[in-house]
Amino acid sequence: MLNPERFLADLHHLRSFGASGVGKGVVRPAYSDADVAARTWLAGRMRDAGLRVACDEMGNLFGLADGPSLLLGSHSDSQPEGGWLDGALGVISALEVARAAKESGGPPVSVVSFQDEEGRFGVTTGSAVWSGQLSLADADGLQDHSGMPLAEARGAMRHLVTGPVDSAQFRGFIEMHIEQGPALDTAGEQIGVVTDIVGIRDMNITFTGQQNHAGTTPMHLRQDAFQAVSAFNTTLNYRFRNVVTPQTVWTIGHISLHPNASSIVPGRAVFSMQWRDADQDRLARMEEIIRDTAQATAGDLGMQVSFGRLLGLDPVAMDSTLRGALEQAAGTVAPDRWRRMPSGALHDATNVSRLMPVAMLFVPSIGGISHAFEEDTAEVDLVAGLRVLDAAVRNSAGGTRG
């Protein structure tokens, strides 16, 4: 039977591995001593729950139920300055639901803690390899910021590796996660049932004008690259208004002027243009408007524009059956205090969706804060999330895979 106290106790115990000493924060990067110790402890908890422990070469740790099972979980590695719940919540809630299912003869539930979701080496690296998105050989060549290759780092877990874990045994994947945004907290709601993981597009744009003396160059003879960025930004915001939805986001987060000096008219400006939306067509339409607006701005100002490589990930729709089960459970556990919402951030579920139906569940982030020691969620909301996950698993028994 579901035991919220046991769940919270395990969640707090997990944060003792790599505890930062600041708030409840943790420093538990992929393959670090703290991360390996945490996974060793998790393996023990999985065994205690009657699950078979398996660990692949990347260090993705599984607790397997017998026969076809629903997979629940997330990741237990953390950001360099991480919160106690980011990933950990999904792993420990999975463990508790699996335990309760075992104890009460419920449907088989397996548990996973993926490795390096936080991208010490790549991006959602462990689940990317497990899902076939990235080969182990390519992953081994990735380096962290200090230049250490992943191949060397994962040696720290060699003693835990049992072999490959076949995804065919799982009929679906549900990941519970903190929202990492302000929507639920601002609205005073407890539960977010994810509709889609949004797609993302990212591209650097460069305006090239003419570097000049800021004292002696009259305004009408300038080709100021910063002015181009400002004009582009204003026009883009205006042109997007009939294209976007309230959930669409777009951001200029990075800008670099050259020569970036107070007395010199900037001759060049490079900036990042990122946009996210759950609809592939909208992403493409936005790209068209971005390129068109940048070209038009450059033309108007007599300047040049160039575009860097477009990087991106497509949107991932959540499985309707699993999502339906989560919505039904949310309506029972948290009536009038839940909503449907997109996930604006990338998760392991993005990669796992290549293999099986996936769904996600959010609980609030206080102040929308994540990727910081101050990350937190009220325990009553953590428990509500646990109950929704558990109810959805019991409601979806019978499977979604044909």
Place this chain on the structure above:
Amino acid sequence: MLNPERFLADLHHLRSFGASGVGKGVVRPAYSDADVAARTWLAGRMRDAGLRVACDEMGNLFGLADGPSLLLGSHSDSQPEGGWLDGALGVISALEVARAAKESGGPPVSVVSFQDEEGRFGVTTGSAVWSGQLSLADADGLQDHSGMPLAEARGAMRHLVTGPVDSAQFRGFIEMHIEQGPALDTAGEQIGVVTDIVGIRDMNITFTGQQNHAGTTPMHLRQDAFQAVSAFNTTLNYRFRNVVTPQTVWTIGHISLHPNASSIVPGRAVFSMQWRDADQDRLARMEEIIRDTAQATAGDLGMQVSFGRLLGLDPVAMDSTLRGALEQAAGTVAPDRWRRMPSGALHDATNVSRLMPVAMLFVPSIGGISHAFEEDTAEVDLVAGLRVLDAAVRNSAGGTRG
């Protein structure tokens, strides 16, 4: 008698000191071996011209005529990557005019090459000390980018120092300089008679919003510091339109976002705000609008704004008599090919104006280029400038000081 060939020969010889090997460019920073060698050679040319050589503690080098004289000159130190004419033109044209005056019994003309106009240590450092703007003790404490104090660097010229040079012997100062901007070149004109050295105001402005995840933070809940800068810039350009003249300039040349990452909504933006105009009241009015617009922008977006220290220099009007002499000479030497114009850049004349009447004369900069090895001016225009300077000196004999 004025000898343009001799003038050009000396100008080309000066550029051999610290010749960069790229175009006609020079690397001749204040107090460097090349700079000291150049000043040693200049001292010899001054003696050859019948002038008494004097050099103060800062390394400002003078060639003095007897009795009250008109002072002409500029500086012979260069930018780290300098052009052959920036400063050098004013020094060598002064030398030629002084020589011709001596030879033909014209009015007494003294010559100066100020030290460290380019600001290896301060800003127009040599003339700042000579004019009393900056004490020698304070100047000695200034450091270059490598941390060397000026006191140590000027030791390289110790053997040339003769003592203080009394400014009371000069009845005025005329500095010929390259325009360092595109106006004359674009208009196909030869001569610019300077009306004012514009005043300058410089201030950092900081917008503080809220750093956030660029995927999970809805647009309506953002406080994006880059958006604040963009909105401020747009509004400022609009509000300035009824306040400025075609000669007014304003520039955002430097911007620094925090954390300056593609996936993070910028929580802070610091940028430089610089504006220049010949009218003190306009400078003050622009400051009022800048502060008001920044406050309004912050208020509209629910963000904070703070202002750094306001730095500035007041406008300097050129002496009407000396300027009149230059205008008359320009009308003779370059009819229909001259204009009145402000100097958008700071010069030694700014400091010298504290002591005596000053005036300035410009020749074109090809492509408006300066502070670069490619800096250049057609020799026919250099000679036209020389002739205007010479004619103005002869026309202004009789003095402007009471």
